[in-house]
Structure formats: structure tokens, C-alpha cells
Amino acid sequence: MQDYQPRPNLLEDRVILITGAAEGIGKALALAAARYGATVILSGFRQKALESVYDAITAEGSPEPASLPLDLDKADEPLMLGIATTLGDEFGRLDGLVHTAQYIPFLSRIDDYDAEQWNKVLRINLTAPFLLTQACLPLLRAAEAASVLFQSDRVGRRALAYWGAFAAAMSGIEALMQTLAEETENSSRIRVNSIDPGAVRTAQRRQLYPAEDPNTLAPPEQIINAYLYLLGPDSRGVTGQAFSAQSAPAGAAAE
Numbered sequence: 001m002q003d004y005q006p007r008p009n010l011l012e013d014r015v016i017l018i019t020g021a022a023e024g025i026g027k028a029l030a031l032a033a034a035r036y037g038a039t040v041i042l043s044g045f046r047q048k049a050l051e052s053v054y055d056a057i058t059a060e061g062s063p064e065p066a067s068l069p070l071d072l073d074k075a076d077e078p079l080m081l082g083i084a085t086t087l088g089d090e091f092g093r094l095d096g097l098v099h100t101a102q103y104i105p106f107l108s109r110i111d112d113y114d115a116e117q118w119n120k121v122l123r124i125n126l127t128a129p130f131l132l133t134q135a136c137l138p139l140l141r142a143a144e145a146a147s148v149l150f151q152s153d154r155v156g157r158r159a160l161a162y163w164g165a166f167a168a169a170m171s172g173i174e175a176l177m178q179t180l181a182e183e184t185e186n187s188s189r190i191r192v193n194s195i196d197p198g199a200v201r202t203a204q205r206r207q208l209y210p211a212e213d214p215n216t217l218a219p220p221e222q223i224i225n226a227y228l229y230l231l232g233p234d235s236r237g238v239t240g241q242a243f244s245a246q247s248a249p250a251g252a253a254a255e
Contacts, residue, residue: 004225004226004228004229004234005225006036006225006228006229006232008036009036009037010036010037010228010232010233010234011033011036011037011038011095011096011228011231011232012036012037012038013037013039014037014038014039014095014096014231015038015039015041015091015093015094015095015096015143016033016038016039016040016041016094016095016096016097016098016231017040017041017043017068017087017094017096017097017098017136018030018033018040018041018042018043018098018100019043019044019070019072019098019099019100019101019129019132020043020044020099020100020101020102020151021040021042021043021044021050021053021100022042022044022045022046022049022050022052022053023044023049023202023203024100024200024202024203024204024220025100025151025197025200025202025220025223025224025227026044026098026100026101027053027220028219028220028221028224029098029100029220029224029227029228030042030053030057030065031053031056031057031060031062032221032224032227032228033096033228033231034057034060034062034063034065035060035062036228036232037062037063038063038095038096038231039063039064039065039066039091040057040063040065040066041065041066041067041068041087041091042054042065042066042067042068043068043069043070043101044069044070044101045069045070045071045072045101046069047067047069050067050069051067053065054067066090068083070083072101072103072123072124072128073103073120073123073124073128075128075131075132076131077131077135080131080132080134080135081135083132083135084135084136084138084139087136087139088138088139088142091139092139092142093139093140093142093143093146094136094139094140094142094143094146095143095144095145095146095147096146096147096148096149096231097132097133097136097140097146097147097148097149098149098151098227098231099129099132099133099149099150099151099173100151101124101128102124102125102151102153102166102204103120103121103124103125103166104121104166104204104207104208105117105120105121106208107162107163107164107208108162108164109161109162109164110164113164113165117165118164118165121164121165121166121169122165122168122169122172125165125166125169125170125173126168126169126172126173126176129150129173129176130176133148133176133180137190140189140190141187141189141190143189144189145188145189145191145233145236146189146190146191147190147191147192147193147230147231147235148177148180148190148191148192148193149192149193149194149195149227149230149231150173150174150176150177150192150193150194150195151194151195151196151197152170152173152174152177152194152195152196152242153166153167153170153196153197154196154198154244155167155170156169156170156171156172156173156174156194156196157170157171157174157196157242159171173194174194174242177192177193177194177240177242178240180192181193181239181240182240184239185239185240188236188237190239191235191236191237191238191239192239192240193230193235193238193239193240193241193242193243194241194242194243195226195227195230195242195243195244195245196242196243196244196245197220197223197245197246198218198223198244198245198246198247199217199218199246200217200218200219200220200223201214201215201217201218201219201220202220205217218246223245223246226243226245227245230243
């Protein structure tokens with residue numbers, strides 16, 4: 001997958017919703033998807049940061065994006081259904097839904113984990129993606145060939161010490177992906193996969209590993225082609241797989 005090269009206009013005329021689009025991997029993906037022709041719906045917590053990404057996309061002459069400020073910690077079923085209704089009225093369909101928004105406040109022993117933070121991590125990283133995906137399923141089914149992509153993590157596939165609620169949430173994300181892929185496998189309209197970006201040079205990574213040299217890590221832009229592959233028509237028919245952006249070849253499940 002690292003060697004995948006998107007063709008020009010790969011995502012032309014596609015409408016793609018990206019959570020966590022204000023920074024890091026989500027921002028890099030939003031810019032890239034727009035360059036390849038997609039109309040991107042930018043979702044994030046900070047309005048000003050979304051405006052910056054919006055301006056960057058329009059400055060490049062890419063299709064004009066839309067902005068969707070959303071606090072995933074406060075998102076409930078009525079809010080998500082309202083968002084889906086608004087998107088349906090505006091666009092009529094979704095060709096892609098990518099969950100890059102993640103919340104990892106700290107690393108901690110289970111002994112010391114604060115219960116309120118545990119619940120918040122699960123709400124943002126697992127419950128909110130479920131609610132948004134569920135609400136958007138009619139819009140995804142309205143597309144000719146839609147892709148749902150859950151950003152995961154290695155600790156969701158093999159948990160490690162100190163990752164606590166985030167590891168639990170990512171394990172849930174993998175199960176959610178597999179379940180939805182099974183439920184939609186007989187439909188040619190929706191494919192569902194997960195992707196572990198690996199160690200990437202982001203603000204969140206710096207917060208968790210302050211002593212790490214960021215120059216040893218891949219910048220977000222370096223891994224984005226893997227996401228584009230899973231969003232574009234070249235991955236049609238690929239569903240129910242757990243990918244790793246920095247290791248697995250296109251079409252191969254991650255170990």
C-alpha cells in the first residue's frame with residue numbers, strides 16, 4: 001500500500017466526510033482528497049482550525065469543501081441524525097466516511113485510570129463513530145460505491161500496557177468494522193475497512209511521547225496514499241480488512 005500511486009481525479013465528484021479534519025492525519029487527508037477531486041466535508045472540534053483547512057483547500061483551487069463543527073464528546077443520537085439529515089439535504093449521498101478523530105489524553109495503569117476519563121475516551125473513540133456511521137448509512141447506501149474507513153491503532157489489534165481505555169476503544173472499533181463489513185458484504189454499495197496509521201508525526205504523538213525525536217517519524221502526508229486507496233475505486237470489493245498504512249501492501253490484511 002505504501003507504493004500505491006493515485007491517478008489524477010481519483011476522487012472526482014465524490015463527497016467525503018472526514019472527522020478530525022482540523023489537524024494531523026485528518027487535515028492531510030482532507031487536503032489530499034480535495035486535490036484528487038473530492039468535495040470534502042471537514043469535521044472537527046475547533047471552528048478556527050477548520051476554517052484554516054477550508055482556506056487552504058480553496059486556495060489550491062480544489063472543489064469547495066463544507067465545514068461541520070462537531071464535538072464528539074457531546075454528540076448523541078439526535079445530533080448525529082440531524083447531521084445526517086442536513087448532509088442529505090445538501091449533498092444527497094456520501095461516497096466516503098473517514099473517522100480520523102481520536103482522543104488519547106494520557107498513558108496510565110489500569111490501577112490509576114480515572115473513571116470519567118475512561119468514559120470520555122470510549123465516547124469519543126468508539127461510541128461517536130458508531131453513532132455517526134449509523135446515522136449516515138442511508139447516505140452511504142445512496143452512493144454508487146461508498147467507503148467507510150475507521151482509523152484504528154495497533155493496540156486495538158494487540159493491546160499493550162498503559163493504553164487502557166484507548167486500547168479498549170480501538171478493539172471495539174475493529175469489532176465494529178468487522179460487524180458492519182459482514183452486514184454489508186452482499187451489497188456492492190458499501191465497503192468497510194480499518195487502518196492503523198502507525199507512528200506519525202502529530203501533536204498527539206508528541207503529547208504521548210515528549211522525549212521522542214519527531215524527525216524519526218513519518219509526516220502525515222507520507223501515509224495518506226493508503227487512505228486514498230481505500231476511499232477510491234481501486235479498492236472496490238475490498239471490505240472487512242484491517243490495514244496498516246506503513247507496512248501492509250494494498251489488498252492485504254494487517255497482522
